[in-house]
Amino acid sequence: MRFVERTGSTNSDLAADPSAGEGNWLIALQQDEGRGRQGRAWQSCTGNFHGSTVVQLRPTDPPAPTLALTCGVALIRAVEAAAPATGLILKWPNDLLLGLGKLGGVLLERAGDRVVAGFGVNLASAPELPDRATAALSSVALVSPAAFAPLLAAAFARELERWRGDFPALMALWLESAHKIGTPLTVAAGADGRVEGAFDGLEADGALRLRLPSGEVRVIRAADVTLGAA
Template identity: 50%
Template sequence: MIRTVAETGSTNADLLAEAGQGASEGVWLRAERQTGGRGRAGRAWTSPPGNLYASTIVRLRPGDPPAPTLALVAAVAAEGVASAYAGPGHLTIKWPNDIVAGPAKLAGILLERADDAVVIGIGVNLAHHPSDLDRPAISIAALSGAAPDPHPFLVELADAFAHWLGRWRGEGLGPVRARWLARAHPIGSALRTGGREGLFEGLTDEGALLIRYADGTNSIIRAGDVFLL
């Protein structure tokens, strides 16, 4: 079920509150405009009308893969739908769940948990992208010349997310991880995280980032900002 509101502070905050009141898995909330959108580490997320701002709820069950790997589920779903509009060859996934065109960010995903509920917020630059950030951004309109309507885009995204969630739940992380790697930047891509530069070596079986540094040491990154160089 998709519900749309003209304006709200944050679709994630709204669904976290609804989850605490018993809202079921599979509901989606879309806002035409957000006044308090958030990205990772509490960063503000610019929210002009015409872009996608939406959140959904997953209720964790016994036997599910680790909750943080839902970031990979959301990433492969969002990349697949966005690429159908942006055109082939434009988009890749940057760990763990940013959708980028080269160095420019097209979409971001934010997971927040309350008890057995994980709220997954997805923001996609469909019509507009900010130009005053400390890192580049891009929109589907800038890539393809046309901006998709947010509601049909979300209908497709909800279907794609349900597909990959079903595989994550029924088959484990393996198929999601394989799809993520197929759509990510290439092995050997230069990255920076935690003040150090290294090369992308793939993902662990649990979905953590593998980096190889110039001194030959390897590191497993489970959280933090990662920048493509």
């Protein structure tokens, strides 16, 4: 596990380093070019966690996109170990909410036969965003990046082993920590625009099942999901 004072992006650094293997972690106290899913910038506030790790893909592994659920389960377990937070839930596929505010998120990027998983967690402060509510763990406990890093690394190693050995069990753990079946969701899914429906669980490959008002179930494999109706 390596800490640096400042970098552009921990994901980019690991992806560009061919010697970075599975289990390696890079944590930056400040990240100047952090990014999230859907091409968004990730605001890296002082005292928050910004770190990435590597998964070396094996021929027998589940499909790489299902690592998103693995990251989500590891993230919520690490936060639960760090602080007695209540109201933690996972939003598909791997956003972590505290109450209704986004506490953390994960960006997965493929680099050949490796996947780089970048984690961002608002430990100290929550950036103000125009399009979504945010939250910080400091509202319930003070946790430093140095204290959080080994908790996340241990949780990720444990869930990565579960992902390889029993993916259905991993999905069950994700569902236990996620928004309940029937929760209203709004999905921004490319050419389809914004679609409203209710959470109807997961497909066998981890895709989101969205039950439309008509009763039809739409399977979502890539989209921006928000809780509630638009």
